[in-house]
Amino acid sequence: MIDLWTDAVRALGDILSPHGPAVNAAKSYAPSDFSIHFFLQLAVIIFVCRVVGWLGKKLLGQPQVVGEMIAGVVLGPSLFGLLFPDLQLAVFPKETRNVLYVGAQLGVGLYMFMVGLTLRLDHFATKAKSAAGVSAAGIVAPFLLAVLITPFLLTVPGLFAPGISQSNATLFMGACIALTAFPMLARIINERGLANSSLGTLSLTAGAFDDAASWCALALVLATFGAGPGVAVIAIGGAVLYATFMLLWGRKLLAPLGRAVEAKGEMSSQVLAITMLLFCLSAFLMDAIGIHAIFGGFLIGVCMPRGLFVEELKKKVEPLAVVLLLPMFFTYSGLNTRMDMVNSPELLLIALGILAVSVLAKFGACWAAARIAGENNRTALGIGALMNSRGLMELIIINIGLQKGIIGPTLFSMLVLMAIITTVMATPLFELVYGRKARETGELDALPGTLVPAE
Numbered sequence: 001m002i003d004l005w006t007d008a009v010r011a012l013g014d015i016l017s018p019h020g021p022a023v024n025a026a027k028s029y030a031p032s033d034f035s036i037h038f039f040l041q042l043a044v045i046i047f048v049c050r051v052v053g054w055l056g057k058k059l060l061g062q063p064q065v066v067g068e069m070i071a072g073v074v075l076g077p078s079l080f081g082l083l084f085p086d087l088q089l090a091v092f093p094k095e096t097r098n099v100l101y102v103g104a105q106l107g108v109g110l111y112m113f114m115v116g117l118t119l120r121l122d123h124f125a126t127k128a129k130s131a132a133g134v135s136a137a138g139i140v141a142p143f144l145l146a147v148l149i150t151p152f153l154l155t156v157p158g159l160f161a162p163g164i165s166q167s168n169a170t171l172f173m174g175a176c177i178a179l180t181a182f183p184m185l186a187r188i189i190n191e192r193g194l195a196n197s198s199l200g201t202l203s204l205t206a207g208a209f210d211d212a213a214s215w216c217a218l219a220l221v222l223a224t225f226g227a228g229p230g231v232a233v234i235a236i237g238g239a240v241l242y243a244t245f246m247l248l249w250g251r252k253l254l255a256p257l258g259r260a261v262e263a264k265g266e267m268s269s270q271v272l273a274i275t276m277l278l279f280c281l282s283a284f285l286m287d288a289i290g291i292h293a294i295f296g297g298f299l300i301g302v303c304m305p306r307g308l309f310v311e312e313l314k315k316k317v318e319p320l321a322v323v324l325l326l327p328m329f330f331t332y333s334g335l336n337t338r339m340d341m342v343n344s345p346e347l348l349l350i351a352l353g354i355l356a357v358s359v360l361a362k363f364g365a366c367w368a369a370a371r372i373a374g375e376n377n378r379t380a381l382g383i384g385a386l387m388n389s390r391g392l393m394e395l396i397i398i399n400i401g402l403q404k405g406i407i408g409p410t411l412f413s414m415l416v417l418m419a420i421i422t423t424v425m426a427t428p429l430f431e432l433v434y435g436r437k438a439r440e441t442g443e444l445d446a447l448p449g450t451l452v453p454a455e
Contacts, residue, residue, distance in 0.1 A: 029095045037096045038103075042328070044091060048075055049327040062427050065184050068327055069391060069423060072334025082340070092335055104332040107325030109283045109297040114318050115186040115204070116301020117310045135206040137369030138387055139213045142361040143174035149357055156350065159411040168221050172406055175214040175221075176398060176415055177358045180207035181391025181423055182294065188386065188427060199379055199434075203386040206366070208298065211393060212239065215291050218397060222290075222404060235290035242285060243299060250303030254278075258305025267312035275304070275313065292396075333395040336402075341413030351414040358418050363388040363429075382434030389426035394419035 052074060053067030074080060081088040092100075150170040153159050160169050185207050194200030219235040257275060261267050279297055286296030304310070342351050367384035371377065398415045401407045407415075 029093075034096055034099050037091070037093065038099055040091060041096070041100060041331075042103075042324070045071075045075065045327045045331045046324065049330065060428075061431070062424065063188050065188060066424060066427060068330045069184065069334075069420070071327070072330035072332070073337050073339070073420070074334070075331050076334040076337050078334075078337055078339040097332065097335060100328055100332050100335075103325060104329040105283075105287075105293050107321060107327070108329040109293045110279070110317060110321040111297075111326050112182070112186065112294040113279050113283075113297035113301040114314060114321060115190070116298040117304055117306075117313065118190070131202045131205045131209075133369040133373040134202065134366050134383060134387065135209040137365040138180065138206060138210040138362055139178050141365035142177035142358075143170075143217075145357050145361045146170050146174035146177055149173065149353070153350070153411070158408045159350075159414075160407055161405045164406065168406070171217045171221050172401055175217040176394060176401075177361050178210050178217075179214045179390055179394050179397060180210050180362070180387050181389040181393050181419075181426075182207050182211045182298075184389055184391035184393070184423060184426075185386055188389065188430075199382055202370075203383055206383075207387060208295075210387075212291065212295065214397065215295075218400065219290050221406060222400075231290055238289035239286065239291050239295070242289075242296075246299050246303050250300070251305075254304055258307060258309040261305075261309045261312055262307065265308075267309065267316065272313070272316060333399065336399050337395060337416050338409070338413055339416065341410050342417065347410060347414070351417050354414055355418045355421055358390070358422060359388060362422075378434050378437060382430055385426055385430040385433055388429070389423045390419040391423045 049068045049071040052071035053064040056062035056067030056070065057064060075088075075092070077085075077088070147170055150166060150173050153173070154164075154166060154169055182204075186204060189200040189204060194203075216232075216236045216239070219232045222231055257271055260271050279300055282296035282300040283293035284296070286299070287293040304313075342348055363384040366387040367380045370380035370383045375383070395416060398407065398412050398419075402409065402412045
């Protein structure tokens, strides 16, 4: 009986160990191991994201999405792994992260698909001039400032890979500074009641263009790191061709889906299946050519029918995407983030300098462009505050830079710091320069749980 109990305790303690074939070689992960870890990871992710998100809302006034981003970092080596390294490694072993990555891409892709469904193209048409100006400023200014700071950064050992050319380093830094946290920007806009506003549409559109330009710049850099020029040609050319096709003919081709829903008064499982099939193909195409799956999801969402089709699809898909799948995206990026690499006064000053340049390049430049385009000062400041958020899109691109040997761990950590600070400051800064006054005047609805003072 004692032996039986001992074996049971040993088996229980061995649940999270690899259970591959019983051979003399080191243990490997069997399919059942991936399943065991996946469900445990998902439970931990959901719990921590909801708790940290709630605390962020309650204590700091941050939207749920910012809490989820912080929760991702908390679950990584920066906190959980620092305090309980063995437990963190048992729950999130390196071998299982590919499975988590796939779930993360599905979550963020579905969410951006839903964002595309709510994009008001009529608002964009009326704000085309402002959107073009803001987008151009959000691309040109970061790359110009990258030209100024990159020569100095190249003199600091360990920031960039040895032997990298100044042009490649400049392109990479420009792409990092030009990025806007597109998924995070979308959630902030939705949670702040801006989804159907011209400001929200303008910011989303400009952010989409800026991120696409940053991914194209990254493709050019990767082309010189052994991938070949074909990578850049396929990425940029394929994205332009697909976007042009969808914007010109996509809505007409997809219109029968909307008519089918209107005729029946609800979305059938057949229409839902076709819709999800098209989403997957669009995400696959953009991922395969080297841009990112989220742009495929967003683009086909923009072209989907409106009206009852959108209402039914959001009921069926959005809760699962937001609550279950999207938090995996934040956690996966957080698992690759270390906050202990900036460990000297000199490196801290460089990190603060990169932060200051990044804020000037996005907040300052986008504000100025919106003012030049004719927006009032309050709206221009609101646009600048939203465009300045970097979020985990930044973490994605710098992870690629680290994995491909473009940057070193120290610069990676500096850029992580910049991404977190610009994201955390986005909501309070937006409320300060735009949201609070807009709610007082009735331009925006009051946030849940807040009181709007009478005039």
